[in-house]
Amino acid sequence: MIDLFQCSPETGRSLSVVTERPDFPVLLVDDDVVFRELALLFLQEEGYVVEAVADAYEAQIRIQERHYPLILCDWMMPEMNGLELCSRLRRCSEPYHYIILLTSKNDEDEIVTGLNAGADDYIVKGGRKSELLARLDCGVRILIQQRLLEQQKQEILQQAQRDPLTGAYNRGYLTQTLVCELKRAQRYQLPTSVLLADIDFFKSVNDRYGHLGGDEALKAFLQVLLQNIRVNIDWVCRYGGEEFVIVLPNTEHKQALLVAEKLRAAVRAMTIQFENTTIQLTASFGLATYPDDLTCNKSDDVSCDQSDLDESPLDNLLKLADDRLYRSKQNGRNKVTGR
Known part of the structure; x- marks a missing residue:
């Protein structure tokens, strides 16, 4: 049979420099x-x-x-x-x-x-x-x-999108991605819920256990959130300090309330081992849902200018979640506030 390739006359065999x-x-x-x-x-x-x-x-x-x-x-x-x-x-x-x-x-x-x-x-x-x-x-x-x-x-890209301490998405990612999430929700007429979570008395954690203990508490807090939401659907970002935003696509307000209560209970039940002591946390939550909450609602201290709501649904949704988080704090902390 004809050999369609000639061998190297110098070595009589093929030359290879790559093992991959x-x-x-x-x-x-x-x-x-x-x-x-x-x-x-x-x-x-x-x-x-x-x-x-x-x-x-x-x-x-x-x-x-x-x-x-x-x-x-x-x-x-x-x-x-x-x-x-x-x-x-x-x-x-x-x-x-x-x-x-x-x-x-x-x-x-x-x-x-x-x-x-x-x-x-x-x-x-x-x-x-x-x-x-x-x-x-x-x-x-x-x-x-x-x-x-x-x-x-x-x-x-990961470094640009992630919080270096906890590994959660950062605020820049939130701003960019939540806009896309809300546009998709609007296009397909789907609800999107946003939870704003804040660790209660976090300053006391830092004061008592030091900043290393506070860092461990933040990382553990994120892990509890991630363990109790849908993988590859819901996502979490660190909003600032001890505040985190949990985005729940295609989730109505009642469903989101159940998720928030599940998260609140999981945080309350967790224990964090730090050095020779145990850290325990609670957290408060505020919930807002697109598009239903972006309408005039006299029960919330939020501006009801519909033109403003149409112009910036992201800002208004986060503001509403923040106001409801504040009400959770006022009502004793370790609570969830929705409508």
């Missing part, structure tokens, strides 16, 4: 069954996880089912050629595919055409095995750097 090959699956797209099978076996022997298909249409189906960071694609194929597949994949920005064109073309203008179509690299069929591996490994190195950059981007 199994983490970067390869999709091989080629209508030549002999080339496809030989290339598949060779790449698998070299440690790559490879799937092979015979045409670009089947490749598109496989790509929808699974992400292939590396794609080896023949240029000349019936119906849809490799250039068209490259162009289609590049119209979808995420996730990124490192595409190497397999071609018998070696004309400079044609190579430029292939790269302009979206290919990252090319290799002429009939070349050495070591060259194929080197080009694939080059793609792996680039993809590794891309992953590292994405991780760093996410870390920077």
